[in-house]
Amino acid sequence: MKPIADLLAEHPFFEGVGAEELTALAGIGTDVRFAPGEVIFREGDAADRFFVLRSGRVGLEIHAVGRPPHLLTTLSSGDVLGASWLFPPHQWQFEAIALDETSAVALDAAELRRHLDADPALGYLLVQRFAGLLVKRLQAARFRLLDVYGDV
Amino acid sequence: MSEPRPTSTASAMPVADPMVPTPYEVVGRRQEGVDTVTLTLAPTGSALPTARPGQFFMLWAPGVGEVPISLGGTGSDGTIEETIRVVGAVSRALVGTAVGGTIGVRGPFGTAWDLEAASGRHVLFVAGGVGLVPLRPSIAEAVARADEFLGIGVVVGARTPADLLFGDLLADWGRSGVQVVTTVDRGDRAWHGHIGVVTEVLDLVDLDPAATTALVCGPEVMMRFTAQALEGLGVELSDVQLSLERNMKCAVGHCGHCQLGGGFVCLDGPVVSADRAAPLLRVRER
Numbered sequence: 001m002k003p004i005a006d007l008l009a010e011h012p013f014f015e016g017v018g019a020e021e022l023t024a025l026a027g028i029g030t031d032v033r034f035a036p037g038e039v040i041f042r043e044g045d046a047a048d049r050f051f052v053l054r055s056g057r058v059g060l061e062i063h064a065v066g067r068p069p070h071l072l073t074t075l076s077s078g079d080v081l082g083a084s085w086l087f088p089p090h091q092w093q094f095e096a097i098a099l100d101e102t103s104a105v106a107l108d109a110a111e112l113r114r115h116l117d118a119d120p121a122l123g124y125l126l127v128q129r130f131a132g133l134l135v136k137r138l139q140a141a142r143f144r145l146l147d148v149y150g151d152v
Numbered sequence: 153m154s155e156p157r158p159t160s161t162a163s164a165m166p167v168a169d170p171m172v173p174t175p176y177e178v179v180g181r182r183q184e185g186v187d188t189v190t191l192t193l194a195p196t197g198s199a200l201p202t203a204r205p206g207q208f209f210m211l212w213a214p215g216v217g218e219v220p221i222s223l224g225g226t227g228s229d230g231t232i233e234e235t236i237r238v239v240g241a242v243s244r245a246l247v248g249t250a251v252g253g254t255i256g257v258r259g260p261f262g263t264a265w266d267l268e269a270a271s272g273r274h275v276l277f278v279a280g281g282v283g284l285v286p287l288r289p290s291i292a293e294a295v296a297r298a299d300e301f302l303g304i305g306v307v308v309g310a311r312t313p314a315d316l317l318f319g320d321l322l323a324d325w326g327r328s329g330v331q332v333v334t335t336v337d338r339g340d341r342a343w344h345g346h347i348g349v350v351t352e353v354l355d356l357v358d359l360d361p362a363a364t365t366a367l368v369c370g371p372e373v374m375m376r377f378t379a380q381a382l383e384g385l386g387v388e389l390s391d392v393q394l395s396l397e398r399n400m401k402c403a404v405g406h407c408g409h410c411q412l413g414g415g416f417v418c419l420d421g422p423v424v425s426a427d428r429a430a431p432l433l434r435v436r437e438r
Contacts, residue, residue: 071339136352147337
């Protein structure tokens with residue numbers, strides 16, 4: 001099995017992060033795997049991990065009374081999973097479920113926040129990268145609202 | 153759109169009066185999805201010139217009207233395939249034409265996909281909804297000539313899994329080494345592709361952006377976002393081809409219905425490069 005630092009170095013989210021920082025982050029990381037159908041986290045639970053997806057496919061769902069689960073989006077290799085770990089109250093807003101055999105590196109959220117606080121340069125880089133992803137997803141959500149395939 | 157593209161097809165214009173429909177018989181009819189049908193059309197007399205992928209024909213349902221439909225495929229026996237989604241009275245009449253019935257055809261018109269521009273490079277096809285129809289013959293050609301490209305990617309977006317066209321073909325292309333990524337706006341756990349818009353899955357295709365030519369077809373908003381996303385990945389806009397859609401009526405640049413900026417989509421398009429089309433796609437219409 002590859003060292004966690006190598007797994008992080010291969011992931012686009014950590015592109016450009018130095019070896020020393022990656023080694024430090026690897027110390028709070030765990031190589032995790034999920035079977036198809038396995039729940040990774042549930043809405044309302046403590047957002048205590050940040051997932052760096054290596055392979056597979058994860059669905060983000062929202063559940064509402066009287067309605068079937070609504071699959072909002074899928075994430076896969078090269079994506080990161082979870083935003084709620086970064087912002088108070090650190091609770092998951094959605095349910096994440098593995099749709100395929102999925103592998104990831106799970107970083108301990110409290111430790112990760114401590115690392116980012118202690119190393120502002122790394123913190124700025126990763127939060128800037130994270131913000132870019134969130135903006136991309138927000139734009140995609142707006143794009144989807146247009147329902148462009150509806151009447152063409 | 154003042155400069156004609158190199159792929160402009162003046163030489164491919166029909167010899168016959170371009171305003172007079174040529175009768176074609178419906179010799180095949182295949183349901184492709186909930187509201188989409190592929191018709192195979194055979195000339196009852198002399199055939200129209202062979203169309204190139206990306207070009208369109210004007211299809212006339214006698215007594216109802218005429219609409220532009222992109223080439224869906226060409227048979228070696230002179231037949232043409234047209235995949236039509238029902239969106240109005242004319243398309244409904246066309247797909248309702250039974251085998252043995254007659255449809256009027258004019259064309260081919262407009263510019264074609266420039267697949268040669270992708271030779272020696274990665275070629276990426278991005279389709280949204282029925283936008284896969286005009287790309288289908290070019291994808292098939294690229295697959296047949298796969299060794300001429302660094303790699304082939306096909307990204308397809310649709311509203312729901314039931315709206316995805318040509319599922320068997322997508323599977324065939326995937327088996328032949330094409331990187332196929334499918335995504336839908338709405339799906340459930342039974343769906344094996346992705347959920348989201350095409351811009352979210354473009355980076356799943358392994359390619360070198362600087363050596364990529366992209367052919368994009370779908371609703372104009374989708375093409376606009378896709379061109380932006382491709383540019384964000386490092387693909388030059390001049391290497392991105394789009395297929396514009398406007399209200400084409402005469403198809404020969406006389407009526408002006410399809411005017412966009414300083415040009416006509418029926419003559420200067422529908423296939424144009426994104427660096428020329430991008431400003432036009434942001435034109436506000438009242």
